[in-house]
Amino acid sequence: MRILRAGDHRQMPWKNGGGFTTEIAISPSGATVSDFDWRISMAKVPSSGPFSAFANVDRVLAVLDGEMRLTIGGGQATLIGPTSPAIAFPGDVPTSAEVIREVTDLNVMVRRGRFSANVRRLDQAGIVANAEETFVLFRSAAEVSPRDAFGLDDVIHLFATEGLAFTSIPKNAWLVEITSI
Structure with a gap:
């Protein structure tokens, strides 16, 4: 991460x-x-x-x-x-x-033809990166266990199979997944 x-x-x-x-x-x-x-x-x-x-x-x-x-x-x-x-x-x-x-x-x-992207709101308290590159963009404050704090426009970059758990579902966060084709 x-x-x-x-x-x-x-x-x-x-x-x-x-x-x-x-x-x-x-x-x-x-x-x-x-x-x-x-x-x-x-x-x-x-x-x-x-x-x-x-x-x-x-x-x-x-x-x-x-x-x-x-x-x-x-x-x-x-x-x-x-x-x-x-x-x-x-x-x-x-x-x-x-x-x-x-x-x-x-x-x-x-x-085009080399990578694909999926972008959606994050609506869960935990995530496992299923894509080769996974990013979470925070638009409000959030905490990740064990108590790492994130603010406006901070981003977490996860690599394939990495996971993380939030202390609660982020109020406003976006998930970006990038995969090679």
């Missing part, structure tokens, strides 16, 4: 220059936005606009705070907020957001 504290996450500009992202984890270590296998990040989206395009990349997006209408390709806009499930879409299809209330999102990107 590795602990990734919020204060250690790396800040960087968006690929399209429209804002900033907070990179939580990337593989391989030292990869860039052009050559990663997979990448987990968060971004503040203060205003409406297009998403950056990523060729041969699949994305999974969850809204952590705020609300927006997401339009993927020529499809109908989907209203998403903090209670919505994560949405998967191809990173190379034109995608845009109409921001209703400033959004903070969780964005997981994987190299």
